[in-house]
Amino acid sequence: MCRLFCLLLFAVCSAQPAVSQVLRGFVTEVISGEPLEGVNVVLYGEGEISFGAATDSDGFYLLPRLTPGRYVLRTSYVGYVTYVDSLDIGPGQEIHQLDIALEEDEILLQQLTIVDNAGGSTTLLSAGTERITPAAIERVPMPEITADLSAYLATLPGVVLVGDQGGQFYVRGGEPTQNLVLLDGMLIYQPFHILSYYTAFPSEVLRSVDLHAGGFGPQFGGRISSVVDAWSRNGNSSQFAASGSVSPFLVGTHVEGPIVPGGRFTMIASARQSVVEDAAANVIGQDIPLLFHDLFAKVHGRPNQNGRVSFSAIKTYDRGRVGGTRGIGAPDEVRWWNDAVGGRYLFLPGNLPILAEFLMSWSGHTMQLGPSEDLIRTSSTSRINMEANVTHYSHRGDLHWGLFARSLTLESELGGLYQNLDLKTEYVTEAGIYAAPEFKLSPGTSISPGLRIHHFPSKSRLLFEPRLRAKTVLGDNELSAAAGLYHQELVGINDRRDAASVFTAWTAVPVGDIPRALHVIIGYRRALAEGVTIVTDAYYKRMSNLYIAEWTARPRLTTRLQQADGRVLGLDLRLEYSRAPYYAYINYGLASTEYEAMQSELVHWFNEVFYKFRPAHDRRHQINAMFSTSIYGFDVSLRWQFGSGRPFNRAYGFDGFLLMDGSVDVFTEAGERRVIYERPFNGVLPAYHRLDASVNRAFQIGFSRVTLQASVINVYDRANVFYLDVFTLERSDQLPLIPSVGIKVDLQ
Structure with a gap:
């Protein structure tokens, strides 16, 4: 199998060049350097939106097949100062990389009246999948001062914890051993502590958690109930x-x-x-x-x-x-x-x-x-x-x-x-x-x-x-x-x-x-x-x-x-x-x-x-x-x-x-x-x-x-x-x- 991975790496590195212009990069928070997900990256040409994308969980964005011309780049995210820059795309085949660091807008944050997605809204919930953020976890009362993912999971209607001891959780009718729990891609066999108020990893180190209560995509397998991807x-x-x-x-x-x-x-x-x-x-x-x-x-x-x-x-x-x-x-x-x-x-x-x-x-x-x-x-x-x-x-x-x-x-x-x-x-x-x-x-x-x-x-x-x-x-x-x-x-x-x-x-x-x-x-x-x-x-x-x-x-x-x-x-x-x-x-x-x-x-x-x-x-x-x-x-x-x-x-x-x-x-x-x-x-x-x-x-x-x-x-x-x-x-x-x-x- 190692040979297959080496062949894959070789194929990726030696593939044919891009057939058009591409703009890509990472968007991060200016002080912490943490990636920002859901940032809108938009190119305007002659005052109209020509190309657009949103960053993924790694803060990565990519705009493919750009046509030559002069554009205005706007990068916006709720609670942050909008980044604006001009960009000239010439003819030919080229990949442009632009990494962007956004800084918080303190005045805008104070004026916000609607809690945004990062604050725990269910905007990112669809067909059995929910994005759980640290801000959403922190809202749930805990027996001690630090928040924990366990408390948030216990509030979901399809999740059953049979007691406050034992560390067993069931998702939509599935057994605990039928749940796939990953942290940074590593399998965690027993994700709850024996006192069920706590998961095996503190929320203080978490960036995001995706709960797939069912219907998860083909990138996950080996379990028949649910996936917790932290x-x-x-x-x-x-x-x-x-x-x-x-x-x-x-x-x-x-x-x-x-x-x-x-x-x-x-x-x-x-x-x-x-x-x-x-x-x-x-x-x-x-x-x-x-x-x-x-x-x-x-x-x-x-x-x-x-x-x-x-x-x-x-x-x-x-x-x-x-x-x-x-x-x-x-x-x-x-x-x-x-x-x-x-x-x-x-x-x-x-x-x-x-x-x-x-x-x-x-x-x-x-x-x-x-x-x-x-x-x-x-x-x-x-x-x-x-x-x-x-x-x-x-x-x-x-x-x-x-x-x-x-x-x-x-x-x-x-x-x-x-x-x-x-x-x-x-x-x-x-x-x-x-x-x-x-x-x-x-x-x-x-x-x-x-x-x-x-x-x-x-x-x-x-x-x-x-x-x-x-x-x-x-x-x-x-x-x-x-x-x-x-x-x-x-x-x-x-x-x-x-x-x-x-x-x-x-x-x-x-x-x-x-x-x-x-x-x-x-x-x-x-x-x-x-x-x-x-x-x-x-x-x-x-x-x-x-x-x-x-x-x-x-x-x-x-x-x-x-x-x-x-x-x-x-x-x-x-x-x-x-x-x-x-x-x-x-x-x-x-x-x-x-x-x-x-x-x-x-x-x-x-x-x-x-x-x-x-x-x-x-x-x-x-x-x-x-x-x-x-x-x-x-x-x-x-x-x-x-x-x-x-x-x-x-x-x-x-x-x-x-x-x-x-x-x-x-x-x-x-x-x-x-x-x-x-x-x-x-x-x-x-x-x-x-x-x-x-x-x-x-x-x-x-x-x-x-x-x-x-x-x-x-x-x-x-x-x-x-x-x-x-x-x-x-x-x-x-x-x-x-x-x-x-x-x-x-x-x-």
Whole structure:
């Protein structure tokens, strides 16, 4: 595969010259050097618009096929001073590169009455895809002073977090192991910390996050539910900056700045350590046996005008006991590690109107269950990834294509109370190519059909995945649609019958059909009035050949898998008000998820071999309301959540179990208690609702900005159930009312 990448690089560098004049470059913020997305770059000829483009997430723009003449260049972005320059385009074949740095317009920023896209508007939401900015994340109340992506994801109607512990999130009916989470192109296997308020990477280092809840394009694959594509900032190119924060939940710090004078090479790094096990536990007088930390670092450089290079690394650790005593003695402790390193090279060939991206990364994940000196189960997986993505630009549309190659290693050692020891090591290789032309039929109307060809040489499988996305604007109305076929070769084994069971083992699909899903999404957006927007998504997923843990009437993790089919129907509604100094929205989600499985042994229990059930994450109704404003220098945020009850497994009765593994004296050996389930997920837990609130106040002291925060999680102390212990039938609740104060200091 390395040879293929070298051939691709050679082909890009040695291709024929451009057939016309081209203008391209990067647009950045003048002080920080961070790229600006969505900047309008327009060429005016004789007072009329002749050519125009908008910058992408890297701040890159390209205007192809320019005709000779004299133009006026205008580069504009909300809140920034418009850049104006004259440009002469002569005859011949030439590529002009013009990098632009915009500076903030302080007066304009103060006069703005409508919150722009960078402030969290849903303008960038269409057919299951939403652009999430740091400003949108910061509005959501948190139990401590720094914002986190997790809090924002929890407000979305199609996202379900089963509790505030365990770090599991479900998107539109999909399992956590069916979500693809990327940071700077690096795969993050377990993206949430064990305390589900936090993701594995702090929002302070994030530049943007794209959530593809379904219908994602052919550049993504290997998962059948959703994609979270996060990109970090490059670091300040003109000056050093640092911050530190302290709260009863977390202490953290970050630093960024230029490595060499001139800002051609920059760095950014962060570190966070939880203190909830001691500080927050003392506040509420309740044991919170959860601990986690994360480290992140990135170096970014501009080696020349036509190239951008970066290297990123992340390391996380989580340890804790989720749930109660489990009815069989001391709670089992779970631990997991995420490790990832990666590099990215953004390349502009000197003679072509294209943008080429080369990515290489290694990701690893290890999860353990049980005491460190006597492990019950352990699972490890790692992935080496190489990929190249190329975009060809033209007036009538762009062509996106790329290729990839990966090598994976999966190791597991599974044992436990009700099973024999299971040892397994697997090696999986995969490679493929994709293409997605984007046709711009008219202003505001585009269609992008795509195809991904995914090959698994180690399994002798070749998969074809057609994709389609389309959008049109009709006056104040925006219609969008997406559809696609998706496959997943790797599956995660987890006993979802028990909400407190977070241990997951990764394995390749056994011989048979590969899990697949069909996505169909229709989106609609309309501006009802100044600052008032309504957005809706209707979606359908048909999932086939899912591999789920074998159903037994007794709780245990098993490596015996069975196939199941599923279907998901849903409707997401969002009404948003965005007019300074007020920002508010209300989300409503209606969803229905149903699985159907077949297992011959079930005839002994239920007199039938087929059974349908609602999985544990099937939450039919969700409401999220958020309000934020500024009053006399205080930033106030409120969030209220409601979720209808989720399914759970009711116990039918109990008996005893004694493992006959040799000479066993049945008169003296007591054995273990064993619970026997009723039909799968035939009970419904009580509804969930909670109010969170926070108040921030910032002060400027010399070169320091000091922010104080007071917050309350679960304001009216609602006793929200987390799960019912299947052995004791005792109820375990989520965290109660927790007051918190925090301080953050930013240095520049």
